[in-house]
Amino acid sequence: MKKILIACGSGVCTSTVANQKITEFLNSNGYEGQFKMEQCKVAEIVAKSENYDFCIATTTAPKDAKCPVLAGLPLLTGMGMDKLQEDVLEQMKK
Amino acid sequence: MEQIAFDREKKYIAYSLSGNSDQEVLGQMATALFKEGYVTEDYEEAIKKREREFPTGLPTGEICVAIPHTDPEYVNNPAVCLGILEKPVQFHVMGMEDETVDVEILFMLAIKQKEEQLGLLQKLIATCQDQEMLSIIKKGDKDKINKVLKDLIN
Numbered sequence: 262m263k264k265i266l267i268a269c270g271s272g273v274c275t276s277t278v279a280n281q282k283i284t285e286f287l288n289s290n291g292y293e294g295q296f297k298m299e300q301c302k303v304a305e306i307v308a309k310s311e312n313y314d315f316c317i318a319t320t321t322a323p324k325d326a327k328c329p330v331l332a333g334l335p336l337l338t339g340m341g342m343d344k345l346q347e348d349v350l351e352q353m354k355k
Numbered sequence: 356m357e358q359i360a361f362d363r364e365k366k367y368i369a370y371s372l373s374g375n376s377d378q379e380v381l382g383q384m385a386t387a388l389f390k391e392g393y394v395t396e397d398y399e400e401a402i403k404k405r406e407r408e409f410p411t412g413l414p415t416g417e418i419c420v421a422i423p424h425t426d427p428e429y430v431n432n433p434a435v436c437l438g439i440l441e442k443p444v445q446f447h448v449m450g451m452e453d454e455t456v457d458v459e460i461l462f463m464l465a466i467k468q469k470e471e472q473l474g475l476l477q478k479l480i481a482t483c484q485d486q487e488m489l490s491i492i493k494k495g496d497k498d499k500i501n502k503v504l505k506d507l508i509n
Contacts, residue, residue, distance in 0.1 A: 270409035274424050274466055275449070278476045303409065320409040320450050334450045337422075338413050339484035 263296040263353055266309055266316040266328070272302040275319040279333045283317060286346060292353060306330070315352040356383050359439070360500050366393070367504040369437040371495055377412075377446045377458075378403050381423055384438050384463045391434075393465050398429035402463070412446030412456040418489040419456045421446045422479065424464035433472065435479075436463040437504060439495050460492055478507050 267283065269276035280298050287296055301309055303320045310316060310326040319333040331348050335341040360369040368387060374380035385399035405425045412421045443457035462479055466472050482488050482503070491499050 270405060271424065271426050271466075273427065273468075273472075274464065274476065275422070277473055278480050281473065281477060318450065321452050322450075332450050334413075334448070337449065337480055337483065338415050340414065340416075 263292075263315075264313045265296055265298045266306065266313040267298055267300045267333070268303045268306050268316060268318040268320070268322065269300075269333075270303055270320045272300050272305070275333070275337060276300040279317055279319055279336045282336045283349065286349065287353070290350065296353070314355070317349070356387070359495060359497055360437075360504060361391075362501070362504070363391075365505055365508050366432065366434040367437065367508055368434065369439070369500050369504060371439045371441060373441040374444055377406060377410075377421070377444055380438060380440065380444055380461065381406055381463070384423075384436050384461065388434060388436050388463065388465055393430065393432050393434040393436075395429045395431060398425065398465070401425040401429045406446075410447030410449055410452065412448045412458055413483055414448055414454075414456045415483050415489070416486050418460060418486060418493055419443075419446075419458050420460045420462065420483045420489065421456075421458045422462050422464060422483070424466055427467050430465045430467050432465070433467040434465045435475070435504065435508065436465070437461070437492070437500065438463060439493060460489055475508060482507060 310328040315329045317333040322330045335345040356372040438461035446458045448454040
């Protein structure tokens with residue numbers, strides 16, 4: 262079971278969109294039921310990151326997170342999605 | 356600042372406006388939302404501060420957008436305020452603090468609960484990724500703007 266943290270400034274806005282898009286993407290790639298997502302504020306990343314496999318942040322993330330952090334901007338702009346999806350799959354295979 | 360559309364029941368307002376900085380246009384739009392009772396008086400300061408800390412400019416292509424928002428505690432009733440800028444205003448890019456983007460369309464969000472807003476957010480992001488739709492919005496035709504905003508909120 263992979264644990265994924267999804268962060269944005271407030272933990273309720275763009276992370277909600279990111280959560281839904283990543284969930285859809287992972288389900289369609291055969292990962293249904295094999296991951297757990299939690300949304301949080303970007304300010305909570307450092308404290309929470311220890312317990313997660315990786316994080317996707319739509320806003321600037323702190324550099325001292327204890328898990329890998331991927332930039333979630335492509336989920337909002339549509340630009341650079343291929344690379345992000347590749348990176349997400351790579352994290353899932355670890 | 357000129358009002359283009361307003362639907363209290365559907366909870367949206369649209370303005371055409373101009374300003375010299377991101378903070379200035381945010382202030383104008385936040386004041387409008389406050390005057391209509393959607394947000395608290397502190398919303399304006401909160402949204403400006405949030406934009407400085409966590410910018411919301413999105414490099415979506417030829418026409419770029421920003422989606423300023425802040426914490427639910429400053430919101431009385433959820434609403435969307437559309438701002439069409441007469442000339443582009445520089446915003447910082449979300450998650451990339453060194454990069455800027457010339458924004459022409461703003462969707463200022465007054466969000467109360469994430470579960471209730473998911474449909475709106477999904478449609479909003481889809482709209483932001485649709486240059487054809489952004490081009491229609493930018494032209495500022497009242498009927499078309501009403502339709503776009505109704506579709507967004509329903």
